[in-house]
Amino acid sequence: MAKKITVIGAGHVGEVCAQRLAEQELCEEVVLIDIVEGIPQGKGLDQWQSAPVEGFDTRVSGSNGYGPAEGSDLFIVTAGIARKPGMSRDDLLRTNAGIVRSVGREIARVAPEAVVIVVSNPLDVMAGVMKEATGFPRERVVGMAGVLDTARFRAFIAMELDVSVQDIQALVLGGHGDTMVPLASYASVSGIPLTQLMEPDRLQAVVQRTRDGGAEIVAHLKTGSAYYAPSAAAVQMAAAIVRNQRRILPAAAYLEGEYGQEGIYLGVPCKLGAGGILEIVQVDLTEGEQAALAKSADHVRATKAALAED
Numbered sequence: 160m161a162k163k164i165t166v167i168g169a170g171h172v173g174e175v176c177a178q179r180l181a182e183q184e185l186c187e188e189v190v191l192i193d194i195v196e197g198i199p200q201g202k203g204l205d206q207w208q209s210a211p212v213e214g215f216d217t218r219v220s221g222s223n224g225y226g227p228a229e230g231s232d233l234f235i236v237t238a239g240i241a242r243k244p245g246m247s248r249d250d251l252l253r254t255n256a257g258i259v260r261s262v263g264r265e266i267a268r269v270a271p272e273a274v275v276i277v278v279s280n281p282l283d284v285m286a287g288v289m290k291e292a293t294g295f296p297r298e299r300v301v302g303m304a305g306v307l308d309t310a311r312f313r314a315f316i317a318m319e320l321d322v323s324v325q326d327i328q329a330l331v332l333g334g335h336g337d338t339m340v341p342l343a344s345y346a347s348v349s350g351i352p353l354t355q356l357m358e359p360d361r362l363q364a365v366v367q368r369t370r371d372g373g374a375e376i377v378a379h380l381k382t383g384s385a386y387y388a389p390s391a392a393a394v395q396m397a398a399a400i401v402r403n404q405r406r407i408l409p410a411a412a413y414l415e416g417e418y419g420q421e422g423i424y425l426g427v428p429c430k431l432g433a434g435g436i437l438e439i440v441q442v443d444l445t446e447g448e449q450a451a452l453a454k455s456a457d458h459v460r461a462t463k464a465a466l467a468e469d
């Protein structure tokens with residue numbers, strides 16, 4: 160069992176991450192950090208008081224400083240502002256870049272050997288900011304998007320076909336945004352290709368709903384963005400890493416030539432285990448999928464360039 164996992168940002172995503180980590184007993188200790196005085200302390204203590212009822216032994220505590228995070232095995236970074244209706248993830252760029260940069264420097268100071276899972280948006284660019292701020296190798300800075308986008312794809316397929324989500328395998332690659340690439344050719348239900356089970360127009364509608372999955376939640380909530388599925392996704396990645404499960408999950412990785420891309424984070428299948436990304440898995444793509452992935456990469460590159468102009 161890992162000793163310590165620290166969650167940065169005790170807002171919606173962060174608090175549910177902490178709760179899931181503790182309830183799944185993924186580590187001995189969960190530390191919740193936020194800049195707002197009292198919030199991480201109060202939420203941490205409240206969660207720890209649920210331990211006798213839920214039956215977990217993972218200690219949860221909160222702090223405004225990084226002292227308690229010292230020596231953490233893993234960080235989940237959710238600090239930043241969330242989307243409101245009418246905002247794209249890219250609208251969060253400048254504010255969240257400043258926050259993620261400062262968080263990254265603190266992580267490198269108190270836990271230079273840690274693995275970092277970035278959740279703050281715009282995800283692919285924020286993962287790059289984190290890598291730069293920590294100076295960590297690419298294996299140890301990974302972005303959470305693909306597991307979430309794939310979960311949304313699987314949930315919508317299950318609704319459409321009226322089957323269990325557990326039998327659905329799928330893969331969503333690319334940047335976390337409108338240009339994401341749900342791979343219909345790799346989706347299956349108990350091994351049966353999805354293309355045999357769903358009419359092309361219905362499949363297209365499911366793909367589009369997946370792309371708009373985050374915005375659909377923002378439109379409902381009005382005051383913020385999704386957090387149950389994002390936290391579940393981040394914690395599944397954390398479990399793969401701290402339990403050395405060697406799971407192949409889609410995640411944002413820093414590419415150095417894979418999929419024809421270089422110098423950016425992009426969602427690709429990764430083998431996750433002890434130490435972070437063990438391998439970037441290359442899969443065959445159709446021409447259309449390749450073109451969509453290249454377009455998605457261009458979008459990430461443009462967002463990154465917009466940040467560099469400041």
Ligand code: APR
Pocket residue numbers: 167168169170171172173192193194195237238239240241242251255258261262278279280281383384385386389
């Ligand atoms: N250090 C630590 N925490 C910070 C910092 C900082 N420098 N700056 C802001 N925070 C905290 C805020 O105080 C707030 O409690 O980050 C938290 C963010 O929580 P929410 O506003 O509830 O946002 P949330 O829904 O959790 O989303 C967080 O994840 O999914 C992404 O797009 C989303 O970028 C957003 C992030």
